Every structure is written in C-alpha cells, then in structure tokens.
Amino acid sequence: MKVLVPVKEIATVEDEFEIDGTAIDERFLGADLNEWDDYAIEEAVQLQEDGVVDEVVTVTIGDEDTEQTIRQALAKGADRAIRVWDDALEDLDLLDVGAKVAILEQVVADEEPDLVLTGVQSGDDSFGATGVALAEAVGYQWAAVVNQLDLDGDTASVHRELEGGIEELTDVEVPAVLTIQTGINEPRYASLRGIRMAQRKDLDHQTLADLDVDPEAIAGDLNLTAMYEPESESDTTVFEGSADDTAGQLADLLRDAGVAQ
16 A cells, blocks of 8 residues: 655744745745644554555655755655656746646656545645645545544544534545644654665656646646735733732733723
C-alpha cells in the first residue's frame, strides 16, 4: 500500500512586519513546514512502521527554496519526495485550490496511491478545501478533519471532528483522501540519522509538462487585490506595580465598567 502526502512550505511572519504591495516584505518572513502537514506525515510514517503501508511519498508545489522543508519530511520517515515547479508558476500571486488540484490530480494519476493524507488546511491561506477538492477530482472516497485513523485492509475507520465538540465515527473505503487534523498524533523530531539519510533519498523535480498539466489550468479564478493589517478595535490596559496594587487597579476598572459591585 502506498500513501501520498501533499506537503506545503508556509511563510512565517515576525511580530513586527511591513507590507509591500500585496505581500509582506521578505525581510520579515521565514519558512517552515505547514503544521497540519506535519501531522499527516507522522500518521503516514506510523502506518508504515505498523506494517500497514509499504511506501510514503510526499509531493510539494514549490521552487528550489522549498527543498530544505521537503527534506524535513524525508528526515521524519518519508521514502521519497516529488517537487513540482514550473516557470508558469513563478508570476502567480496566489495559487488557489483549483490550481493546486489540477497539479495534484496528475501526481495521483502517476503515483496511484491507495491513500492520500493531506493537512486540514495550511497556516497561510487557510482555504481548507484542497483535500476534499482533490478527492472529487480523482474520484476517491474522502473524510475531512480526521483526528483518529485505523486502517484495516481496504477500510479506513476514522474519527472526524465536527462542530460543537461532536465526533463522527465512519468507515471509508480506500482508495481515499483524508484530511488530517492537528492532535491526531505527536509529530516526531527528525533525528540526526534521519537528517543524514534524507540527503540521500530521492527528490524528483517535475514540471507542468512532465505531468501533462495545461498551464492555463493553474491560472486560477482568484486574484489577490490588496493586503493590509486590520486596525485593532480593542484597548489594552497594562497594570504596573505589585500584586496588591494591580489587583486594586483591576477591581477599580471592573467596578467602573459595571462588572463588579
């Protein structure tokens, strides 16, 4: 059995930053593995360690700068990685769900995985739709917001996190796409041995032409028109002094606000 895990590198932002046009100035940006994808990788690797899965493959849409993040996934136990990038992707301000699915659909067609584990969402655009849209495109069964997974042969028994603290238990026949929620496991740290081994694992770069994806398919229907930092509408009061002093100040504030008598 093969598991495919789409992995995304997201931008991390410093507490203080500046906006340049429709983007945050690069001086204030870092990069890291998307948190939800980290849990998906761990779940796939655990299934492999349990003897249920034979191979774990990751796929990333990103330029050469993302390879360090891809190596993180390989260091944590993925067997090989695919990186998709093309000149046609360079000038896109926003890679929307439809564009991602157009690419990932072809990767699924080539790899023919039994299971696709995606993160529920990414920490930057937070669309939260790529996994289920991909399932629809490739004709796989799916379950979203999965926080427990038991794989037995051709059946995945999953717990899904619903609104209001409710959980749903359901069975999904594979092949399937499952979107993984944080908390389903405890992602491991990459060991020094794993980091060394990751440098020797296969990282396959593919273009849109390699995947037979029409460049027009990744143009997308969304346009990024503006970016700004919203103004805060709440005031913050900082109390200074000893515990007795600050307690008294807080009591006065609550009394003036009519909260306390």
